[in-house]
Amino acid sequence: MDETSLRRLLDAALAHEPPMEPIAHRSLQAGFRLRRRRRARNATASIAAAALIAVAVPALSGALGHPLAGPHGPTDAATAYVENGSIVTPISETTNQPGTSIRTSRYPGPIAITPDGKTAYLASGTTPGWVTPITIATGAVGRSIRVGDFPDGLAVSPDGKTAYLASGTTRGWVTPISTATSTAGQPIKVGSNPRAVVFTPDGTTAYVLDQGNSGWGSVIPINVATGTPGKLIKVGHTPMVMAMTPNGQTLYVANSGSGTVTPISTGTNRAGQPINVGTGPVAIAMTPDGKMVYAVGTGTVTPISTATNTPGPPIRVGGEPQAIAITPDGKTAYVVSYQPSTVTPISTATNTAQRPIKVAAGPASIAITPDGKTAYVTCSTAHAVTPIFIPANTAGPPIKVAHRPNIIAIAP
């Protein structure tokens, strides 16, 4: 066995090479996700009674005509990559001032907070991914838990005992994490390109949104007690986000590539007729009473009655809307438009848009405090978080955070 014959043997091992999957295209997608996280720097969280956490993730969208960004995806043309670690910055709701920043692992992704509001879990990293627990009261960062590559969806179960992290770009995994011990359990193989996880209110089932390799999406139910995935439910193209009714009976999936919203009955795990909402939708929100779903499309927001699953007339909002949040009393939906930098309140009683509120440049994401008095808007271009006071709907002075905040989460 000389060098030539070894070379020949190695070539022989390559026989029967299967046709190539579109690696080049998918690596661009994965690369965008990686870059999005690499550009992401900091975040914000308050240590006071009503706390919030924001993580900077300036997302990209629309390259190759493919919506690549997650639910928090402004088009961002920044080219400077800062190679330092990511930061989580607390903001106190009472003073609207940033607190001492917390350093976490690189490339922050989604955040999930336990129902008791004590711990925030931050997904970050690329290959591999990590989940980092942060004690909100003290800002103490726990030991990171290793999870699969490209973490992209994180949710804590209603009992607060388990966090589910979805990861992967060609093979999907869901890693259950015990919040008591901060350890990862046996990963569950789910789909190929999972993007989001949501638990039913009773905590028996978790639904994982999978974008698939081709972009044709599906939703896979997981039995939380046994950790076994059920039969996949087909949805539309490039699904981005999900919203569940408070009674846990229906799950709505926004298919950004199909311009539809697919209702799924959790009783039968069957998809209903897709609801046409025009272009988009890239974000979705449900009223607290579960009667209406608002789907954010391109330039419009479509209200959907959950009783009949029929869309109402689209509500025009400015520019490129991309995030939405609804007040705890359900009276107002706030829609964030990246370009121009505005937030448009929509009265849910009449489904009419009110006068847009100017915020700092490059708004990306929005979260509303549990008391419904303040909405916080991360403004990535301005490196700031703009508070909006409710019900006056006036914007406060931007709260400066270190760099490009995007994702924001509020701890009760």
Place this chain on the structure above:
Amino acid sequence: MSSEEEFANFAAAASPRLRRMAFLLCGDWHAADDLAQTTLAKLFVSWRKIKRQDAAHAYAARTLVNTYLADKRLKRNEEILTSKLPERSIQLPAPETRIVVLGALATLPPKGRAVIVLRYWADLSVDQVADMLGCSPGNVKSQSARALGKLRAVLGDIRTESGSPETHGKEQRGAGEIRHG
């Protein structure tokens, strides 16, 4: 041409070879696709820097091998994935050769396997491999000697198992001819 288009062109050109190298490292075409894709995604992030250095292909191979090794370090206990063999009739080497070689490669530790693939398939020199893996040339030599010994033990009687004329004659020349240097 935009930076993204440039990258897309590079990725299209580089991916077949990267994928094959990945397959020799991990022995599974699906895992190879994953590995090649992860590698390209990593390259994309630093693309501006890499393309200036005019060594994108070398950098890609380095990233691939190190991604593979990092993965092995972290997932040491994980089973190696095996997929069903695709049904496609090509007249080239007898299927037995392929299976025997893959089986032999699977007996190697990750680093030894990487050394074999880089040196004898990618035709890199000891110094290049050492540079790529971040270890000394001496370490590369000892790794390849050990890995070759192991391969020889498994592949020594490959000619009796496969009737492939491609490998038959060479095999009979015996095991002692590989240069370890």
